[in-house]
Amino acid sequence: MAADGVAVLVMAYGGPGSLDDVEPYLLDVRGGRPTAAELVEEITRRYARIGGRSPILERTEAQALALGRVLGPAWPVYVGMRHWHPFIGETVERMVARGERRVVAIVLAPHYSALSVGAYEKRLLDAARGRLDLALVRSWGDHPKFLEAVAERVRRALQRFPVPGAVQVLFTAHSLPERILAAGDPYADELQASAAAVARLAGVGEWRFAYQSAGATPEPWLGPEAGAVMTELAATRKNFLIVPIGFVSDHVEVLYDVDVAYRGLAERLGVRLERTDSLNDDPLLVAALADLARSTATERGWA
Incomplete structure (x- = not known):
């Protein structure tokens, strides 16, 4: 003890x-x-x-x-x-x-x-x-050290691109059933607040938020879905950085859903996709x- x-x-x-x-x-x-x-x-x-x-x-x-x-x-x-x-x-x-x-x-x-x-x-x-x-x-999700840790990952990842300022930053988190909104659940608002804080710390002017990894059930899940956002923007944006702000370590939602599924989508769309390293x-x-x-x-x- x-x-x-x-x-x-x-x-x-x-x-x-x-x-x-x-x-x-x-x-x-x-x-x-x-x-x-x-x-x-x-x-x-x-x-x-x-x-x-x-x-x-x-x-x-x-x-x-x-x-x-x-x-x-x-x-x-x-x-x-x-x-x-x-x-x-x-x-x-x-x-x-x-x-x-x-x-x-x-x-x-x-x-x-x-x-x-x-x-x-x-x-x-x-x-x-x-x-x-x-x-x-x-x-x-509002702890200053968590936010700074994610912001540092964003700064580093943007340096992989020849023109960091031209990169479309896309924050993501695990989707949940839409019904949580009717119950006044704070999840969506907390995620938006964290993303906005990290964007400020990292000096990112333009960014979007999307959900990923929705469950295989017929009910509506929170959106927009990250792949749909990439598809929507691919005509004008050729460089994307996914920041999985809802996750703090490597697991299947990062290593497969982002690194395999979304990277495959990026190839089909003819765009470049990177993601921030997990905090671990x-x-x-x-x-x-x-x-x-x-x-x-x-x-x-x-x-």
Whole structure:
């Protein structure tokens, strides 16, 4: 147990560790509902294209390790995944067994939605069953160090182009069902605010925002979709930079949806597409997470 009684739990979506894991992983994502064979085959093909597995666990563990180094040994840092091992529930049992009681929980998704961060919160509360005193960081897309980390990536990426000022910057994030808007969900507004702040910091005058990676369901999802925006602008813009501001590490939505699918679209459109490097365990991101842990613990009177 931490000397000051505070542990940190970082949570991410999770992903299959091998191609054989794809079907059971999708079963968890879909809440136990079977997945159509064609969809399993398609998702398996995507993971095969990016190395045969998801790198999200090792990326999250690297972020947690770096966070632990910044916070110091008095703040044990744990990793829990929403849809694959180590599941949030598995990690909670480890924490309880080790005597942790007060926990700052941070979802590695900077922008709040009831359908995303809210789902992590529910899994955590259900797993804890009152055995942990939990302080959940619900939103942190406005943290200055996060914004500066993304802005630095934008500045670097623009230098790959011969005329940086002529590049169409396109911020993206994971789409969610449109119905969240009727419920007053802050997701879309938080994303727009983060994108605008990064654009100011990076000196980007003209930019667009779009969504990517919509689910395979018949209901409407948030748009515009990034590929549609690229297609719309391709007649007048020949250089694009995608900034996946809704994601903080490499995983299938970045390595396949951007690097394979959107790059393929760019080739068909006759335009150049680059993307910013993922933050992964960037020191500025880690510093932001450390600030969040400390300030949240202080607000609760734990530190």
